[in-house]
Amino acid sequence: MEMIYTIVKYITFPGAVFKAFLEHLTCRLYEIPVEDIRSLQPNELCGHVEHELVKGRKSFGVCFMPFILSLLCGLLVITPATINVFYFGKYNIISFFLLYFGISFFTNMFPMMEDACSMWESLYGEESTASMSSKILLAIPAGIMYAGALLENFGITLLTSIAFAFGLPYILASFVG
Amino acid sequence: MSDINQKKSEGESTDATQKENKTTSNAKKEATTASKPKKTENKTSSSGTKKKSAPKKEQQAKADVNEKKQAEPAKKQTKKESQETASQDKAPAKKQTQSKAKKDATKAEKPKKPKQEEPKEDAQPKAEKDVADTTDEVEVAEKAFVERDEELISQELKELENIKNLVQEEVNKILENPETGDWNELVKTARQEIKEAKEAENIDEDDLCEVCGERARDTSISQSNPYCSECRELMKKHPFKFSEIFTPIIVVAILFLSSWQLSQEWGTFSNVAKAEALVKDKKLYSAVTAYDEINTQLKVNQKVIGKKILENQVELYNKLGAEYYENTEKFISKYYSGQNLDSFSNRKVKDAMTTMEEFDKVYEVVATSFQSVKDYKSFVKSFDETIKKDKDETYDKGLIEYWKYYAALAFEENKEVQLEHLKKMEKASPQYSSLYLPSLAELYLNMKDYDNMFKYCNALDSINYENLNTKAYRAIAYRLQGNFAKATKSVKDGLEIKSTDGNLNHQMAIILLIEGKPKEALQYAKTAYDNSTEQYMYTSNANLYALCAHLCNDSDTYTKMEETLGNQLSNDVISIIEGSKTLEDVFQKGEGDITWK
Numbered sequence: 091m092e093m094i095y096t097i098v099k100y101i102t103f104p105g106a107v108f109k110a111f112l113e114h115l116t117c118r119l120y121e122i123p124v125e126d127i128r129s130l131q132p133n134e135l136c137g138h139v140e141h142e143l144v145k146g147r148k149s150f151g152v153c154f155m156p157f158i159l160s161l162l163c164g165l166l167v168i169t170p171a172t173i174n175v176f177y178f179g180k181y182n183i184i185s186f187f188l189l190y191f192g193i194s195f196f197t198n199m200f201p202m203m204e205d206a207c208s209m210w211e212s213l214y215g216e217e218s219t220a221s222m223s224s225k226i227l228l229a230i231p232a233g234i235m236y237a238g239a240l241l242e243n244f245g246i247t248l249l250t251s252i253a254f255a256f257g258l259p260y261i262l263a264s265f266v267g
Numbered sequence: 268m269s270d271i272n273q274k275k276s277e278g279e280s281t282d283a284t285q286k287e288n289k290t291t292s293n294a295k296k297e298a299t300t301a302s303k304p305k306k307t308e309n310k311t312s313s314s315g316t317k318k319k320s321a322p323k324k325e326q327q328a329k330a331d332v333n334e335k336k337q338a339e340p341a342k343k344q345t346k347k348e349s350q351e352t353a354s355q356d357k358a359p360a361k362k363q364t365q366s367k368a369k370k371d372a373t374k375a376e377k378p379k380k381p382k383q384e385e386p387k388e389d390a391q392p393k394a395e396k397d398v399a400d401t402t403d404e405v406e407v408a409e410k411a412f413v414e415r416d417e418e419l420i421s422q423e424l425k426e427l428e429n430i431k432n433l434v435q436e437e438v439n440k441i442l443e444n445p446e447t448g449d450w451n452e453l454v455k456t457a458r459q460e461i462k463e464a465k466e467a468e469n470i471d472e473d474d475l476c477e478v479c480g481e482r483a484r485d486t487s488i489s490q491s492n493p494y495c496s497e498c499r500e501l502m503k504k505h506p507f508k509f510s511e512i513f514t515p516i517i518v519v520a521i522l523f524l525s526s527w528q529l530s531q532e533w534g535t536f537s538n539v540a541k542a543e544a545l546v547k548d549k550k551l552y553s554a555v556t557a558y559d560e561i562n563t564q565l566k567v568n569q570k571v572i573g574k575k576i577l578e579n580q581v582e583l584y585n586k587l588g589a590e591y592y593e594n595t596e597k598f599i600s601k602y603y604s605g606q607n608l609d610s611f612s613n614r615k616v617k618d619a620m621t622t623m624e625e626f627d628k629v630y631e632v633v634a635t636s637f638q639s640v641k642d643y644k645s646f647v648k649s650f651d652e653t654i655k656k657d658k659d660e661t662y663d664k665g666l667i668e669y670w671k672y673y674a675a676l677a678f679e680e681n682k683e684v685q686l687e688h689l690k691k692m693e694k695a696s697p698q699y700s701s702l703y704l705p706s707l708a709e710l711y712l713n714m715k716d717y718d719n720m721f722k723y724c725n726a727l728d729s730i731n732y733e734n735l736n737t738k739a740y741r742a743i744a745y746r747l748q749g750n751f752a753k754a755t756k757s758v759k760d761g762l763e764i765k766s767t768d769g770n771l772n773h774q775m776a777i778i779l780l781i782e783g784k785p786k787e788a789l790q791y792a793k794t795a796y797d798n799s800t801e802q803y804m805y806t807s808n809a810n811l812y813a814l815c816a817h818l819c820n821d822s823d824t825y826t827k828m829e830e831t832l833g834n835q836l837s838n839d840v841i842s843i844i845e846g847s848k849t850l851e852d853v854f855q856k857g858e859g860d861i862t863w864k
Contacts, residue, residue: 108514111511114507123502123503124502124505125478127507127508129511142494163522166522167522169529170528173529173532173536174532174573176575177573178539179573180571180574184528185528188525259536267541
């Protein structure tokens with residue numbers, strides 16, 4: 091599985107590098123010790139930076155910040171591309187270039203499994219100090235990130251990203267139309 | 268241990284240097300005072316030699332003046348250096364060197380003693396006279412020299428006094444602010460270091476920091492924390508790699524590119540999305556209009572119309588069916604000319620083309636068959652023979668049945684026969700639903716089979732809600748059933764889609780007449796009359812308008828319409844005006860509308 095994971099990371103290297111950068115940036119913001127910042131390495135750390143495992147509020151932030159930034163950047167990059175390719179049927183180099191970048195951002199937007207587990211433990215674990223309102227409010231993003239981290243372990247996020255890219259213009263059209 | 272010793276020794280050395288400072292300053296004082304008598308000695312020696320060998324002395328004195336002039340810049344430099352060193356650092360060692368420099372400077376300042384020559388005892392008396400003359404001159408010269416020498420010496424003394432004062436000031440400053448605070452700090456940190464070093468000697472390998480491997484892990488943060496506090500602090504500020512700096516730059520550039528492209532495409536996307544929403548809402552006529560606008564807009568902006576947009580329109584025309592076959596053919600020939608329709612990407616266009624070609628092929632046979640026949644049976648016979656003769660071609664069975672129905676309708680054949688053909692078509696060719704569904708709905712209405720009529724009307728609405736015929740059929744059915752509320756609602760639904768539709772306005776006028784509102788009915792009747800598109804509807808609407816005008820006592824309009832219609836003025840209208848028939852007789856019984864029989 092690690093091989094598939096690494097292959098997917100290398101295929102979608104722009105997203106992997108960007109995700110690692112965002113993770114590093116978040117660690118700097120939250121003052122989390124970072125040990126290794128190599129974003130492309132043939133192991134489970136590929137596309138991530140090795141940092142200290144954190145608990146409490148920081149554990150959600152370190153997962154959510156890179157996730158939301160990757161998601162927003164991915165959405166902005168992929169939208170014109172997917173409109174052109176999948177909705178208009180207009181095929182050009184720029185559209186395919188943006189489509190690749192967008193898919194790579196989406197593929198790598200989820201946190202590492204360890205971080206996701208730590209976040210989940212901090213929110214819903216036995217020793218959790220989170221308030222009930224935070225538990226309710228953060229349930230959806232935390233659930234998405236946890237599920238995404240699980241899928242990313244098996245390289246499935248590449249497929250989900252392609253599917254999302256295909257469906258995105260139709261989702262948008264349902265709001266615009 | 269060595270550190271603390273070192274620091275202690277450093278501390279001691281600072282005290283010692285302070286003491287040394289004091290002693291050196293005293294020494295400097297001594298040095299400066301010692302330099303004074305030397306210079307006075309020098310002075311006296313120079314005056315002592317003034318009577319002996321005056322010319323040589325004069326030469327020597329000149330040489331001394333030159334030497335002093337040369338020594339002056341050196342003096343100034345040493346003075347400068349001594350001032351700098353005195354102000355820059357309070358360190359005693361430096362002060363030592365400073366005092367040394369001053370001593371050197373004072374040595375350098377000392378004028379060199381001119382060499383004295385022994386007087387010659389055997390000099391001649393003439394020469395003595397000359398000597399006596401010259402001695403006066405020499406005395407004057409010596410006086411001038413001594414005065415100059417004294418001036419120089421006094422300047423030197425002043426400079427030395429300044430240096431002395433400067434050193435004294437520095438010494439006073441040091442004495443006023445002893446560095447005991449810094450010392451305490453040093454002792455404290457040294458103690459801490461000793462403590463840590465002692466601890467480090469007893470640390471297990473597992474408790475060592477993962478990064479430095481020297482210090483103990485900082486377990487105050489958490490028991491599992493693998494780093495020492497120093498390494499942890501450093502790791503919190505792990506620097507970005509040089510290559511990492513490019514990542515946000517590239518991403519921002521890509522974001523700009525995508526934003527630009529999005530701004531270019533958003534307008535078209537929005538319009539296409541709206542057109543597709545109309546297709547989803549089964550408002551196919553509106554969708555056609557929306558797509559026409561998109562095509563025009565893209566053509567004006569010289570933009571490429573995407574393949575998918577074209578495909579969507581072909582699909583839309585296909586849904587609209589037979590009534591849009593002409594438009595579909597034009598569209599395909601315009602946008603797909605020169606393209607290979609057999610390719611997989613054009614499969615939908617190919618399907619639409621095949622459906623239309625099948626229709627046209629059968630229509631050509633029908634056209635020739637109609638030319639030579641006078642009734643339904645002869646048409647069927649001729650039509651079947653023509654199809655059987657042409658063995659190379661295969662004709663769509665559903666379409667054959669449709670044209671047979673059409674002949675039955677045209678030659679006013681039995682309704683059951685018509686229905687039989689339509690039912691066969693429904694089974695054989697469901698793709699031609701645009702042909703048989705409206706025909707079946709109308710046939711069931713004429714047969715007063717309202718349930719089936721409603722069923723086919725609903726089927727038609729599920730394809731295209733903007734089909735106004737279904738609204739009119741329902742209105743007629745409800746009116747004949749006496750349900751005016753539902754009839755009115757059905758008409759209003761239709762009028763919301765197209766307020767000027769002739770048939771719907773006609774139906775509304777009838778309902779209002781029956782309800783006893785002739786004035787309101789007159790407005791609808793007029794709109795229906797003004798918007799009549801077919802000859803059949805024109806006559807019907809004109810008769811209704813005339814009737815409404817008469818019932819509203821609008822004799823001018825009635826007379827005008829009577830003249831316009833001539834012999835086409837319906838007997839039903841005349842009967843109602845004469846009073847032989849009521850409105851209910853005409854509009855709720857029989858055909859349910861004005862007839863010409």
